Amino acid sequence: MLARSAIVATTLWFTLAGPLSAQDLGVIGPTYDIAERDLIEAIQSRLQQMQATGELARHEEEYRRRVIEGIEKPRPVPGIKPTETARTFYIDPTFTLDRHIQDEHGRILFPAGTKVNPFDYDRMSKVLLFFDGSKKEQVEFAKRYMAQSKIPVKPILIAGEPIKLMREWKREVFYDQGGALSRRFLIKQAPAVVSQEGKRIRVDEVRP
Template identity: 50%
Template sequence: MSGLPAYSLPCQSERATLVSALLLLLSWLATPALAQDLGTNGPTYAIAEPHLLRDLQHRLQAKQASGELDTLMARSRERAIASVRDPQPIEGVAATRTPRTFYYDPTFTLDRNVLDAQGQLLFAAGTRLNPLDVVSLSSHLLFFDGRDSRQRDQARRLIAHYEGRVKPILVAGAYLDLMQAWRRPVYFDQHGRLTRQFGVTQVPALVSQDGARLRIDELETTQ
């Protein structure tokens, strides 16, 4: 249509950058500041509320012009990379002081009916099932602290002893660095889900299948 100004939409990368910048600015605005009562000086007037988006845009432009925006974005990237390269250690897990062996039964009770694709009943609610009756644990699970050189060395010996049939899982340390050094997959127990599930409180800990149960050995660290 003639007579109307033409506008071009920002490309995807520009929109992503703008969204990231706005999120950073919002987090900056949400940072608490110290307040101080300076009293009243001169006549007061009602404050007209500025348009929120216009105010954010002005603040964003000011921070971009001063270079503060680039600094905030760089810090955000550094924090994200650090959290991936070196996750927070799992709480409640420490180096083994008293070796022990215990067992975990993965049997669970269905809380609802399980149907097949045709709607036929496969398993009724209340049925007790054990996943190990259907699928075997193909590899040992080895939990250890990647920051401890002795535990790292012990993990390599165990991997060699079981001819590679071991999944190394860190509870602390930089798993990406270890993966690159060992040239094999290394995992991290995200949020401590597995250690809590199995009841592991000491590492190194080796999890192996023993019939319909899992055997868990919290091992003494060896030289």
């Protein structure tokens, strides 16, 4: 309901803003002839030269190799080390609205300043398991944990080869691209298990 109301409020704002209009402002400064055609011809000439020498094919192959490598083996998330000292900490997901949330009629549903905890409206349907796929002991731990867990587990790599692991496990394996999730959950060690406990997020950095 909150998300829907936010969308409705945003749509209403754009509606009230009204249509934009354009007008001729005249000539404000000196004008110049467009030289775009010369630029296009120069690019085409350069591409033809690269194709004739085989340079274009080499660039295409190198680009293809980098793309495949980036998918098969993404960059590791920086700043996360194997767990040395296990620890458990909690994160309060409560946030404060910085503006009124209104419905399509302009009625205020949630005034600015309202504190909202997402767990008042929904629950985490899965446990998040962060681990380093390049380390055998962490991969084995992840397999055991997923087999024993009574709650569905979403495996998330912070290093390693997700495609290779998906082929081996025959299931989805995710990757924390850029470390966005790790930063959100303040993870510094792996393996790490993120779950819900009451109205808080529980993070367990464990030793495999």
